[in-house]
Amino acid sequence: MFGLTKLRHLFLCVGAVHAPAAGSAQEAAGVCALEAAVPVEIAPPGSDLELWTMDGRRLTLSGLEPPSGAAARESLQRFFAERLRSGRLVFLAAPTATPDRWGAAAAGLFVEGEGSDAPLVSLAEAAIGAGLARFRPDPAAFACRNGLLAAEEQARRRKLGLWTSGEYHILDAGRPETLFGKKGMVLVEGVVGAIGEAGGSLYLNFGPRRGDFAVVIWKRNLETFARAGTSPRMLTGRRVRVRGLIDTAFGPRMEILSPAQIELLLGDERVGSSERR
Template sequence: MPGQAQDPASGGRGAACLAASAFLHPFPALLAALIGAILPQDRAAAAGMGASCRAGEFREDSLAGIGVRGELILSSGRRAVLSDLRWSDEPMIEAQARSWLESFRGAPLLLRERGPEDRWGRRRIDALVGEAEPVDLAGGLIAAGLAYADAGEADGLCRSALRGLEEAPRAAGRGVWAEGTIAATDVARLARRSGRFAVVEGRILAIGERPARTYLDFVRRGEQGLTVTVQKRTWRSLAEHGLSAATLRGRLVRIRGMIETGRGPVIDLVGAEDIEVVEGERALRR
């Protein structure tokens, strides 16, 4: 039945469930409790961000269908995409994600919009579904390994807590993490992902600061591997987060972004949230 689908990550609703019940009933106290349960985890992330993370009021709608790459077609006639989520470009994973969302067709949604419309006239939204055990749609997909937590074209992650939901599927090698995180020295895998989004891990061996941009190198001079370019503005943003040449050199990091191929594989770092220091975590899965 609509609204009763199971969380694909665990057979239950797991991490996608929120500590609120009957949230679609029009009782102000319940709605206030729900808002209180969600907002604390994104206030810090949204602080200082631009219009893309500005949240509107909660309202009700329902899911009428699923469009291309996870576009949500709402019964109100509006079109939306889930905020802080990157849809997989792998056909099998995309089909699983679509099937899970389709299971909520016709179910009442509680949603709020974030920022202005995108170039296709869609709004980015946070969406909850289900009355007895509300499920966060973005959280459910990420916890199942069916999508990445990613800001996309927004200024940054509005709900940084979603990034933590990647840990379990990554450790289990599930969904988008089935082949493990790509090693910064794995030129063959990097080449296969050229022109596509990827998450790459490696140890920064050298950092070259230039007037316009900074270069993070993961291999020694003359060897083939990933180079990350950081524009001047982004490099300043990293410094504000305590990430500099002094703190990053020699560290194991996780980079996410679009892979381009020039003389070798390159990722242009978009924002500070696209680099994570993972020193101390388990060794990279091969």
């Protein structure tokens, strides 16, 4: 049985959990929209970290990049199993209408927080904040990115979970030699030195030499950045953090498809800071 305070909180946060009308908060905030979420039962997660509803829908937790190592994945599996165990409240927000090529719909899950009267929390944000996963900049999570990035930053500063391992360190764009041989999603920080253009691509160059790190953005995608309030052409001289896959065929490069892959860094966020390593 759930306490009166918990039920009152749920009534306030999820009072209208039936099918939302067009233009609702669910459409505006997607996987972040707790107020438009619906109750759901989730099957116990297996070692593959797949999430399935009890009625047979396959889900991918939007905004969460699972770790690659076996031990780290086992820790995340235990975290999921504890928060999704039978008898605990779980709410599903905005599963995408069209699943990905593996048949999974991007969605947000909200679960009970720690403590009898704790509010519901984003499962992705809780896992990232515990250092068990990183932020994944998929389009469905763009509206949630501030909370997810803040959770990742806190875990990194506190050196929790993944952030105790050198495998996940933020890489220095000014040292392109360290980018070769990297696999999977990586985070790279540096100052954009100049903007270049060639054919249908825009280049954010982090150094003056041919072999220096560069970010590639297809011009056809610039409208996506403009709609998000981001102008790559205005990043000259700015310190940024980018996340994605490294391509070393023509020097260390990273193709950016979404504005969620770029963070504009302010204040004391510097590549040389030991607290960020």
